[in-house]
Amino acid sequence: xxxxxxxxxxxxxxxxxxxxxxxxxxxxxxxxxxxxxxxxxxxxxxxxxxxxxxxxxxxxxxxxxxxxxxxxxxxxxxxxxxxxxxxxxxxxxxxxxxxxxxxxxxxxxxxxxxxxxxxxxxxxxxxxxxxxxxxxxxxxxxxxxxxxxxxxxxxxxxxxxxxxxxxxxxxxxxxxxxxxxxxxxxxxxxxxxxxxxxxxxxxxxxxxxxxxxxxxxxxxxxxxxxxxxxxxxxxxxxxxxxxxxxxxxxxxxxxxxxxxxxxxxxxxxxxxxxxxxxxxxxxxxxxxxxxxxxxxxxxxxxxxxxxxxxxxxxxxxxxxxxxxxxxxxxxxxxxxxxxxxxxxxxxxxxxxxxxxxxxxxxxxxxxxxxxxxxxxxxxxxxxxxxxxxxxxxxxxxxxxxxxxxxxxxxxxxxxxxxxxxxxxxxxxx
Amino acid sequence: xxxxxxxxxxxxxxxxxxxxxxxxxxxxxxxxxxxxxxxxxxxxxxxxxxxxxxxxxxxxxxxxxxxxxxxxxxxxxxxxxxxxxxxxxxxxxxxxxxxxxxxxxxxxxxxxxxxxxxxxxxxxxxxxxxxxxxxxxxxxxxxxxxxxxxxxxxxxxxxxxxxxxxxxxxxxxxxxxxxxxxxxxxxxxxxxxxxxxxxxxxxxxxxxxxxxxxxxxxxxxxxxxxxxxxxxxxxxxxxxxxxxxxxxxxxxxxxxxxxxxxxxxxxxxxxxxxxxxxxxxxxxxxxxxxxxxxxxxxxxxxxxxxxxxxxxxxxxxxxxxxxxxxxxxxxxxxxxxxxxxxxxxxxxxxxxxxxxxxxxxxxxxxxxxxxxxxxxxxxxxxxxxxxxxxxxxxxxxxxxxxxxxxxxxxxxxxxxxxxxxxxxxxxxx
Numbered sequence: 001x002x003x004x005x006x007x008x009x010x011x012x013x014x015x016x017x018x019x020x021x022x023x024x025x026x027x028x029x030x031x032x033x034x035x036x037x038x039x040x041x042x043x044x045x046x047x048x049x050x051x052x053x054x055x056x057x058x059x060x061x062x063x064x065x066x067x068x069x070x071x072x073x074x075x076x077x078x079x080x081x082x083x084x085x086x087x088x089x090x091x092x093x094x095x096x097x098x099x100x101x102x103x104x105x106x107x108x109x110x111x112x113x114x115x116x117x118x119x120x121x122x123x124x125x126x127x128x129x130x131x132x133x134x135x136x137x138x139x140x141x142x143x144x145x146x147x148x149x150x151x152x153x154x155x156x157x158x159x160x161x162x163x164x165x166x167x168x169x170x171x172x173x174x175x176x177x178x179x180x181x182x183x184x185x186x187x188x189x190x191x192x193x194x195x196x197x198x199x200x201x202x203x204x205x206x207x208x209x210x211x212x213x214x215x216x217x218x219x220x221x222x223x224x225x226x227x228x229x230x231x232x233x234x235x236x237x238x239x240x241x242x243x244x245x246x247x248x249x250x251x252x253x254x255x256x257x258x259x260x261x262x263x264x265x266x267x268x269x270x271x272x273x274x275x276x277x278x279x280x281x282x283x284x285x286x287x288x289x290x291x292x293x294x295x296x297x298x299x300x301x302x303x304x305x306x307x308x309x310x311x312x313x314x315x316x317x318x319x320x321x322x323x324x325x326x327x328x329x330x331x332x333x334x335x336x337x338x339x340x341x342x343x344x345x346x347x348x349x350x351x352x353x354x355x356x357x358x359x360x361x362x363x364x365x366x367x368x369x370x371x372x373x374x375x376x377x378x379x380x381x382x383x384x385x386x387x388x389x390x391x392x393x394x395x396x397x398x399x400x401x402x403x404x405x406x407x408x409x410x411x412x413x414x415x416x417x418x419x420x421x422x423x424x425x426x427x428x429x
Numbered sequence: 430x431x432x433x434x435x436x437x438x439x440x441x442x443x444x445x446x447x448x449x450x451x452x453x454x455x456x457x458x459x460x461x462x463x464x465x466x467x468x469x470x471x472x473x474x475x476x477x478x479x480x481x482x483x484x485x486x487x488x489x490x491x492x493x494x495x496x497x498x499x500x501x502x503x504x505x506x507x508x509x510x511x512x513x514x515x516x517x518x519x520x521x522x523x524x525x526x527x528x529x530x531x532x533x534x535x536x537x538x539x540x541x542x543x544x545x546x547x548x549x550x551x552x553x554x555x556x557x558x559x560x561x562x563x564x565x566x567x568x569x570x571x572x573x574x575x576x577x578x579x580x581x582x583x584x585x586x587x588x589x590x591x592x593x594x595x596x597x598x599x600x601x602x603x604x605x606x607x608x609x610x611x612x613x614x615x616x617x618x619x620x621x622x623x624x625x626x627x628x629x630x631x632x633x634x635x636x637x638x639x640x641x642x643x644x645x646x647x648x649x650x651x652x653x654x655x656x657x658x659x660x661x662x663x664x665x666x667x668x669x670x671x672x673x674x675x676x677x678x679x680x681x682x683x684x685x686x687x688x689x690x691x692x693x694x695x696x697x698x699x700x701x702x703x704x705x706x707x708x709x710x711x712x713x714x715x716x717x718x719x720x721x722x723x724x725x726x727x728x729x730x731x732x733x734x735x736x737x738x739x740x741x742x743x744x745x746x747x748x749x750x751x752x753x754x755x756x757x758x759x760x761x762x763x764x765x766x767x768x769x770x771x772x773x774x775x776x777x778x779x780x781x782x783x784x785x786x787x788x789x790x791x792x793x794x795x796x797x798x799x800x801x802x803x804x805x806x807x808x809x810x811x812x813x814x815x816x817x818x819x820x821x822x823x824x825x826x827x828x829x830x831x832x833x834x835x836x837x838x839x840x841x842x843x844x845x846x847x848x849x850x851x852x853x854x855x856x857x858x
Contacts, residue, residue: 015455029444201502302711314730
């Protein structure tokens with residue numbers, strides 16, 4: 001079932017409001033197995049709207065409009081569609097009584113133009129609007145089904161959930177459903193990922209696979225169409241397995257997961273606490289971690305040392321290291337991590353020191369150069385990064401990389417511990 | 430100038446993301462005197478996209494696309510428009526060098542499909558993309574001007590502001606020019622502000638006046654349309670004077686000013702350094718301050734104490750205060766500020782302690798309760814706030830309030846000092 005959604009209203013074309021009606025409708029209809037192929041926005045202009053209706057009727061099976069059912073002169077959707085279909089309108093008493101009751105209950109005196117809202121094209125199915133004056137309407141015209149919905153998001157959702165979707169289920173029982181599953185990756189670029197997955201991407205049909213880049217992470221979305229949720233899940237699981245065989249190492253979570261959440265869960269699971277020693281990120285890493293409800297369970301704190309003096313006096317980085325190696329160096333990063341772990345008293349600590357720019361870069365130490373170190377019971381480790389982007393992007397990418405490093409370390413360390421246990425065990429013999 | 434905006438991407442048709450690109454473009458183009466008459470969304474499907482391009486070219490003077498310029502197979506906008514216009518593509522070395530530099534700086538190895546992004550239709554004007562790999566493109570075809578913009582909102586805005594809008598001003602001078610000037614206010618609610626400015630708002634014509642509430646601040650946007658920049662500036666200056674007569678006390682900055690920047694300038698001007706002691710904001714306040722280039726001149730650091738243990742051991746809050754008054758109290762806030770100032774050694778320090786929620790609230794200490802204290806040479810002061818919103822909104826509002834408090838304190842303290850000097854002077858007699 002090809003669907004086009006037409007959202008009307010000058011306020012949309014002026015950019016005064018976001019088109020949340022379309023986003024919501026698209027989600028709901030895709031889930032129900034409809035193919036939403038086009039969305040058009042047009043103003044309350046008879047000529048342009050008629051033209052848009054004509055194009056939509058020509059390329060979609062179902063044309064859904066939102067808006068233009070109100071009492072004012074500017075509301076012309078119903079009138080135009082009736083005219084387009086060559087239908088007269090009649091005063092629908094049921095609708096009129098509903099409008100009358102609703103307005104009376106709200107102590108709003110009925111205006112003449114409210115009668116306009118009770119006019120229904122002959123042969124149209126009325127979708128009762130329990131929360132507003134404008135009913136939804138379904139109209140058959142040749143191969144095209146026109147659906148008219150009220151513009152206020154609250155009314156549109158109500159009419160869809162109470163009336164339209166049940167009607168669709170009755171009328172299109174054969175429609176399958178669509179399910180989506182998102183893999184979240186870090187530590188790899190979009191282009192490299194696309195190349196690694198090229199075979200799968202070329203041969204995709206159902207499920208489809210799509211890549212999206214976000215600051216510091218990449219999303220892989222698998223979307224399956226099937227006759228049942230179980231079947232869709234099975235299709236997705238199969239492709240997910242193929243994908244993770246190739247790039248599983250970069251996957252840190254799924255769907256709504258965020259890196260701070262995933263790291264938080266890992267810390268909770270291991271009953272470990274974390275501390276930060278931040279320089280160029282200025283507190284962003286700990287702020288991101290504490291965006292997660294309940295993070296006080298495992299985040300102990302952070303020392304933001306924006307001067308060498310503070311690095312030395314609060315985080316205990318030696319003056320020699322700072323003068324010989326500089327604030328942006330592997331050695332400083334490691335001493336910062338070690339220092340913060342001691343001062344704050346956490347199981348694991350992460351330090352970040354680098355050049356966020358735009359100034360301060362040199363040939364040897366360019367803007368974007370960042371050292372991230374981790375300290376835990378197993379000792380310290382450091383990674384070197386070169387991030388691109390603006391000052392705030394570099395901060396964000398560095399913070400994300402730091403959380404990712406901590407996550408890796410937690411997983412490694414458990415392996416190390418396992419090995420050590422085996423080793424000890426051998427030693428016992 | 431009739432404009433149609435075509436936004437591409439399956440994620441839009443699946444209803445997974447809101448079409449913020451269209452809303453922003455529509456606002457900016459309407460401001461500049463363009464008539465945005467149509468907006469269409471279509472998926473990454475060659476047949477449907479070609480059809481949509483053809484319809485748009487038939488009814489609009491300017492067709493603007495967003496999305497589909499990336500390196501993956503799904504990105505087909507540029508290829509289709511070139512084909513539609515019957516143009517070959519060539520490898521643009523300038524673009525290629527930019528992509529190469531950008532990816533090298535980020536240590537991302539260049540993938541074969543990155544070359545695709547450097548292909549430019551012959552005769553196209555390249556809109557340099559300083560913050561991403563995909564350049565924007567302008568293409569003349571008969572009476573139609575095609576404009577291709579990258580999909581990531583951050584890149585789209587950057588390319589428009591830096592390249593496209595200046596190009597439009599040159600090319601369509603008759604549209605007149607639009608100038609906007611924004612006043613930034615804090616410490617007052619939107620509805621109160623609207624009431625105070627009621628007369629001006631009712632009688633607005635040119636310039637227009639619009640109020641926007643952002644987390645923790647309010648924007649007043651004055652927009653004038655005129656035939657010259659000078660004329661527009663004069664119109665704006667006149668209305669700004671009226672507005673500031675009424676609400677000037679709440680204005681902290683203009684246009685691109687941010688509270689961290691304004692506070693930073695104030696600190697620089699007074700040769701003062703600042704430190705933070707953060708609990709519920711988790712490092713957000715210092716992170717916001719360090720988003721400003723050159724902030725290392727006045728930000729010394731921050732101690733994020735997310736546990737009482739750290740509040741006591743690192744920030745020197747007395748155990749008695751913590752046990753008797755609790756972590757969220759005026760007393761703790763004041764000791765945190767005093768402690769951070771001592772430990773980090775700054776001229777002024779700001780502490781933030783509160784309940785960001787969603788859990789942990791009680792009747793006496795509800796979620797949103799935040800104490801913010803300041804410590805400087807003149808002693809300490811504390812303010813109590815009750816913020817609404819989600820966990821992250823409360824964090825943001827608390828951080829903004831803290832920076833605002835620091836700004837007030839700096840201005841007060843200079844007065845105090847002045848008074849003290851006079852006082853001392855009298856004492857000398």
